Amino acid sequence: MTRVAVVGMGAVGSVVAAGLASTGRMEVTACVRSPLGGLRITRPDGAVEDILIPEILDPAQMSAVEWVVLATKAHQTAGAAPWLERLCNADTRVAVLQNGVEHLERVAPLTNAARVLPVVVEIAAESPQRGHIRLFERPRVVVPEGDDGANFAALCQDSGITVTLTEDFVTAAWAKLCLNAANGAITALTMRRMPVFANPRIARLGHALVEEARQVATASGANLPDDLADQVIARLRTMPAESGSSMLWDRLAGRPLEYDARNGAVVRMGARLGIPTPHNETATALLEAVSEAGDVT
Ligand SMILES: NC(=O)c1ccc[n+]([C@@H]2O[C@H](COP(=O)([O-])OP(=O)(O)OC[C@H]3O[C@@H](n4cnc5c(N)ncnc54)[C@H](OP(=O)(O)O)[C@@H]3O)[C@@H](O)[C@H]2O)c1
Incomplete structure (x- = not known):
């Protein structure tokens, strides 16, 4: 067996x-x-x-x-x-x-x-x-x-x-990471569920996080649409009010956050490819500090 x-x-x-x-x-x-x-x-x-x-x-x-x-x-x-x-x-x-x-x-x-x-x-x-x-x-x-x-x-x-x-696993994995670059980071940092994306500034920030990830993904060989960030933010804005992200649940429970494999990976790979990722760098720094602090809420 x-x-x-x-x-x-x-x-x-x-x-x-x-x-x-x-x-x-x-x-x-x-x-x-x-x-x-x-x-x-x-x-x-x-x-x-x-x-x-x-x-x-x-x-x-x-x-x-x-x-x-x-x-x-x-x-x-x-x-x-x-x-x-x-x-x-x-x-x-x-x-x-x-x-x-x-x-x-x-x-x-x-x-x-x-x-x-x-x-x-x-x-x-x-x-x-x-x-x-x-x-x-x-x-x-x-x-x-x-x-x-x-x-x-x-x-x-x-x-x-x-x-x-x-046959195109690179695209499949990056498509998921582009989505996660916005939804996990923003819900965990704001400690709010998906309706947070109704806020226009938050939607713009989410868009920037996804767009940087998309550029790194494309340079890494992924085949993603140019308007991916528009699509992702539109999708996040229509998700059910109760939906959140696993990083939000981890933050609410005071557990360490999986930020390094997400926004951190975008920054790491962007640096290797010479693609600036300032929004993901900021998100990574903030998530790292939150993750280190643990359960102080
Ligand atoms: N949940 C989702 O909906 C979802 C969706 C898509 C992708 N993912 C991804 O899938 C992966 C798993 O996520 P998850 O939500 O299932 O995580 P999770 O619920 O936090 O589960 C992680 C498990 O790993 C166990 N673990 C950690 N260190 C261990 C060790 N040294 N030895 C044995 N067990 C250990 C933990 O055990 P303890 O109970 O002892 O802490 C916990 O049960 C993550 O990369 C996540 O991003 C999750």
Whole structure:
């Protein structure tokens, strides 16, 4: 039986672990820092499902598996290194379900030569309490075409997770990052939900954040429309009043923020390509200070 280990049993990792376990085709283990005692997933139609996934708390109790699903926040990757050290060998594949465009740079040095599959996550879910996940729509992910992408799609067959293979993963990953450059930063910094984009100054700031990211994306080989920033801001302005972002939820909970893999990545890659990114630099500095301060609200 295929062995799968999930590191990062939060909103995304739990949905994937539950989906994979439901196929009955594989042995799924949750690699956790403290016990969850089971999962409770509320589906988009309101149905509530209780699922038990075997939990392991100590990396030393694990050996190499066929697949690792890494779904920590990007800034928690280094902390997950002891798990990756035990779970990976050259035959392992590591599916990295994280936001941003630097999956390979971040994770490959930690995987004992296991191949890394970057994944764009289109899973709208939140975890208001450990082990409790609210899923807002059918989970979807995008992976690059190729053997590892095809094998991951086969792994997820009948799991309820839709896997799309794309020949242009660069564009898929940057499209998500361009959106995140505005919505995560602005909702977390203002501590307001999406209606904050109705404010014209905020809409202009969001537009500038996305436009800088789009220019860096284009120079990195992504194929995005010239009016992407207009489209993103128009979309954010029509989102339901209660919607926010995972960075807003993290700020409200006093947790560290995933700013470096988002606005920080735009700044880093812009600097390498000689593209100015002053708005993203400002957002990164402010988010870093907020993230360092933790729970002072
Ligand atoms: N949630 C969404 O709707 C969504 C949508 C698109 C993309 N994404 C992206 O998907 C990724 C995962 O996001 P998420 O929302 O699922 O995050 P999350 O709910 O914060 O979950 C992260 C999980 O990682 C665990 N973790 C952290 N360090 C660990 C370690 N050293 N060992 C074991 N477990 C560890 C945490 O465990 P503890 O409970 O012990 O802290 C937590 O359960 C992020 O890159 C995010 O941006 C999320």
